[in-house]
Amino acid sequence: MKTDQSTNTARIKIVLAMLIWGSLGIFAVKLGWPPPLVASIRAITGAVFAAALIRNAGIKPDWQEIRCRLPYLATAGVFIGTNWILLFYGYMYTTVPIATLCYYMAPVYVMVFSPLLFKERLSPVKIFCVLMALCGTGLVSGIYESIVSGSSIGDMKGVYYSLVSGMLYASVMLLNKKVTTVAAQPKTFVQMVAGALTITPFALMTTDFTPLVFDIHSISLLLILGLFHTGIAFHLFFSGVEGLPAQTTALLSYIDPVSAIALAAVFLGQPLTVTQAIGGCMILGATMICEFFQ
DSSP states (O other): OHHHHHHHHHHHHHHHHHHHHHTHHHHHHHHOOOHHHHHHHHHHHHHHHHHHHHHHHTOOOOHHHHHHTHHHHHHHHHHHHHHHHHHHHHHHHSOHHHHHHHHTTHHHHHHHHHHHHHOOOOOHHHHHHHHHHHHHHHHHHTHHHHHHHTOOOOOOHHHHHHHHHHHHHHHHHHHHHTOOSSOHHHHHHHHHHHHHHHHHHHHHHHOOOTTOOOSHHHHHHHHIIIIIIIIIHHHHHHHHHTTSOHHHHHHHTTHHHHHHHHHHHHHSOOOOOHHHHHHHHHHHHHHHHHHHTO
């Protein structure tokens, strides 16, 4: 009974983390601040929150091991920060559902590059998944509709930004595969610090603070993006992952894009077209099959 309760608790934590991340696009769009600045604040808040969790939990990081793995951890941190910036630009230049689905190509990128980096076999099923996901991306981005109708493709900036953001997140996943000897909380802390140190100077140099309004509304949205979407969500995810099988976690992770699409339609008035919905199902279906044929 105790085991069942701990499993249910872990499952609830993952679900809550995915729902929080699913609402990320809404708060980012409502805030409307420059992506580098928002990403910087997220990284700083995440680092502070991770440090507080380590302290409160009495965790003693293995600093010697962290130093040995620092190149991987620091690079992953830089990629995390840059990935956030590009994803927020994706929200800005296209809709949240399109940006989310393009971003969710990340597991497919991992599958493509794993044979090169980890000597993993790329099976016929995985090759099929890659092709299906690429076709789905064509439908989601509007390329297919433009070819059929003969019209020009709309602003593709958001699609490009989101796809590159997904590539960077895939790189983070691959780098973290190289660091299995560092606990989740210290690993998160180091990566957040690396991300903050990298993107904060860039944000300060590129942001025009003149038009920004520092009122209760904007400060509240910043706190939500920093505390809930970074600190609390990461804590729920990592603590939940420890009590669940990998495939259960992978299956529950699809709550993130599905909820992002649903919430964007309700709160932002950004529904998918039928063609885009079919493409989204192809992308999510391909990534799901990949998870279960590893």
